[in-house]
Amino acid sequence: TTHYLFIVVVAVNSTLLTINAGDYIFYTDWAWTSFVVFSISQSTMLVVGAIYYMLFTGVPGTATYYATIMTIYTWVAKGAWFGLGYPMDFILVPVWIPSAMLLDLSYWATRRNKHAAIIIGGTLVGLSLPIFNMINLLLVRDPLEMAFKYPRPTLPPYMTPIEPQVGKFYNSPVALGSGAGAVLSVPIAALGAKLNTW
Numbered sequence: 001t002t003h004y005l006f007i008v009v010v011a012v013n014s015t016l017l018t019i020n021a022g023d024y025i026f027y028t029d030w031a032w033t034s035f036v037v038f039s040i041s042q043s044t045m046l047v048v049g050a051i052y053y054m055l056f057t058g059v060p061g062t063a064t065y066y067a068t069i070m071t072i073y074t075w076v077a078k079g080a081w082f083g084l085g086y087p088m089d090f091i092l093v094p095v096w097i098p099s100a101m102l103l104d105l106s107y108w109a110t111r112r113n114k115h116a117a118i119i120i121g122g123t124l125v126g127l128s129l130p131i132f133n134m135i136n137l138l139l140v141r142d143p144l145e146m147a148f149k150y151p152r153p154t155l156p157p158y159m160t161p162i163e164p165q166v167g168k169f170y171n172s173p174v175a176l177g178s179g180a181g182a183v184l185s186v187p188i189a190a191l192g193a194k195l196n197t198w
Contacts, residue, residue, distance in 0.1 A: 002095060006036060014154060035130075035133075035137070038094075038133065039133070042094055042129060042133075043125050043129040043130070044126075046067065046100065046103075047121065047122045047125050047126075049066060049068065050062070050063035050066045050100055051063075051103070051114075051118055051121070051122075054066070054104070055114055056121035060105075060107045060108035061108075063102050063104045063107070064099075064101050064104050064129065067097045067099070067100035070096055071093060071096060072089075074094070075093055077091065078091045090142050092137065093136075094133055095132040095135075096129070098128060098132050099124070099129045100125070101126040102121065102124040102125060102128055103121035103122075103124065105119035106120040106124060107121060117150055132174065181195065
């Protein structure tokens with residue numbers, strides 16, 4: 001029980017780190033102007049999280065699973081914003097899965113050599129992720145129109161979180177949900193370990 005709960009905690013926390021590595025990129029008004037920052041931060045965090053997760057399990061295909069988890073979380077956030085009255089183009093879901101598949105392929109092709117996976121797979125992710133997301137951005141209706149018609153909401157002063165200047169949440173439902181999931185997973189894992197000993 002503890003083993004599987006630990007995997008859940010790793011997945012949630014890794015997702016939280018990845019989506020906050022340039023979280024503002026999800027919003028269409030910053031999508032083009034911060035494309036370089038997005039490409040560097042997202043490809044780096046995808047490789048770091050996926051390699052850690054993949055080496056923990058030792059199974060090729062785990063990186064794709066990890067990217068799928070992040071994609072699902074982000075689509076849930078997109079649905080949340082849509083439910084608040086924003087258009088579907090307000091949030092852009094990054095394309096992680098194809099790059100993660102290349103990472104898995106390099107891990108499998110090099111006979112599960114972790115150094116080759118990091119070097120070759122990391123290079124493939126760094127080259128492919130900007131291309132896939134450029135195509136994704138080209139499908140957006142009009143980023144500037146979106147930015148002016150649908151400005152991002154701001155929290156009232158009494159609800160503004162006290163946090164460091166690095167990795168801001170920017171009122172993101174994904175970040176808040178991932179953080180809550182990570183916090184709740186720890187006591188659940190401890191309870192599972194306790195029940196397992198009984």
